Amino acid sequence: MGFRDLKLLEVKNITVTFETDEGIVKAVDDVSFHINRNEIVGLVGESGCGKSVTALSILRLIPLPYGRIETGEILFYGKNLLELNRKEMRKIRGRAISMIFQELGSALSPLHTIGRQMVETILMHKNITRKDAWNIAETWLEKVQISDPRERMFAYPYQLSGGMQQRVMIAMALMLGPDIIIADEPTTALDVTIQAQVFELVREMRRSHTSILLITHDMGVIWEMCDRVLVMYASRVVEEGNRDDIFSKPTHPYTIALLESIPKLSADKGRLKAIPGQVPSALNYPSGCHFFDRCPDAFDRCRDEKPKLIDLGNGHKAACFLTKNEL
Ligand SMILES: Nc1ncnc2c1ncn2[C@@H]1O[C@H](COP(=O)(O)OP(=O)(O)O)[C@@H](O)[C@H]1O
Ligand code: SF4
Numbered sequence: 001m002g003f004r005d006l007k008l009l010e011v012k013n014i015t016v017t018f019e020t021d022e023g024i025v026k027a028v029d030d031v032s033f034h035i036n037r038n039e040i041v042g043l044v045g046e047s048g049c050g051k052s053v054t055a056l057s058i059l060r061l062i063p064l065p066y067g068r069i070e071t072g073e074i075l076f077y078g079k080n081l082l083e084l085n086r087k088e089m090r091k092i093r094g095r096a097i098s099m100i101f102q103e104l105g106s107a108l109s110p111l112h113t114i115g116r117q118m119v120e121t122i123l124m125h126k127n128i129t130r131k132d133a134w135n136i137a138e139t140w141l142e143k144v145q146i147s148d149p150r151e152r153m154f155a156y157p158y159q160l161s162g163g164m165q166q167r168v169m170i171a172m173a174l175m176l177g178p179d180i181i182i183a184d185e186p187t188t189a190l191d192v193t194i195q196a197q198v199f200e201l202v203r204e205m206r207r208s209h210t211s212i213l214l215i216t217h218d219m220g221v222i223w224e225m226c227d228r229v230l231v232m233y234a235s236r237v238v239e240e241g242n243r244d245d246i247f248s249k250p251t252h253p254y255t256i257a258l259l260e261s262i263p264k265l266s267a268d269k270g271r272l273k274a275i276p277g278q279v280p281s282a283l284n285y286p287s288g289c290h291f292f293d294r295c296p297d298a299f300d301r302c303r304d305e306k307p308k309l310i311d312l313g314n315g316h317k318a319a320c321f322l323t324k325n326e327l
């Protein structure tokens with residue numbers, strides 16, 4: 001096994017539930033995947049499919065007491081993160097595994113200047129002087145294209161635009177040189193130019209041996225950025241494979257639909273071909289294949305039976321009864 005192939009993170013059979021007023025919902029259903037060293041893995045699916053909950057469970061940030069990781073293991077360097085105590089987990093967060101949150105509010109405290117927040121975070125994990133920490137923070141603000149970084153260090157989050165807060169959060173996630181960055185739709189609030197710069201930074205991090213879990217609803221981003229892809233639909237991983245396999249021989253009808261929804265510069269002038277219907281609420285998933293009510297190829301068996309992920313070779317897997325080895 002080469003250095004590149006080392007499984008850095010292994011998520012095994014994770015199931016996450018939430019207690020809601022209307023009943024218990026399974027937001028993540030028996031999800032397994034791994035991230036190798038030096039790899040950008042994409043997690044793609046429409047809104048509501050369980051991508052953020054999957055990401056939050058890795059860092060054990062599922063909101064308590066309503067949310068629960070019911071089963072599974074999350075192995076980081078072979079150690080199960082679900083067995084660590086709070087203090088050990090705090091050491092992992094930010095330093096070894098950092099996260100760029102989809103919700104801006106989750107990352108920055110409104111009470112302190114961004115300079116102070118960045119410096120405290122650095123000092124929590126690194127044994128250096130406050131002055132050096134300050135310089136590192138300022139350099140990172142510059143890297144994420146924040147103008148006048150020296151002055152911005154004294155700003156409170158509310159004094160910055162959403163896009164700028166997003167970039168501060170990106171700087172904070174990258175600045176400690178983590179082993180893994182979980183980036184949950186990291187560039188949604190950013191304009192196209194800044195988005196490109198952030199993606200360049202992410203590629204640069206990968207070159208310095210950081211692995212990235214990149215969450216997006218956009219297959220275009222997957223094509224540009226990722227080595228390997230996990231397609232998630234309504235709480236389950238439905239297809240997994242190398243980027244090239246996923247794009248050249250997509251197998252699951254949902255993956256095929258997602259690929260068809262990429263805007264093309266053709267006669268229809270970049271209009272999205274939307275996937276008909278909507279992701280069902282987690283309270284109302286069909287009892288068999290979760291894609292049943294939207295799938296153009298659905299047949300009787302799909303109604304009540306859950307398709308398993310079938311190995312198609314070369315790390316390519318799909319969970320559909322039409323997959324060749326299933327028939
Ligand atoms: N705190 C919560 N309480 C109840 N349900 C939740 C909570 N967070 C997420 N969910 C549900 O879990 C499912 C997956 O959500 P999420 O992971 O945010 O999807 P995605 O990131 O793919 O858009 C959704 O059905 C959502 O309603
Ligand atoms: S198992 Fe059936 S419903 Fe599900 S994706 Fe395949 S054909 Fe469609």
Ligand SMILES: [Mg+2]
Pocket residue numbers: 048051052053102184
């Ligand atoms: Mg999300």
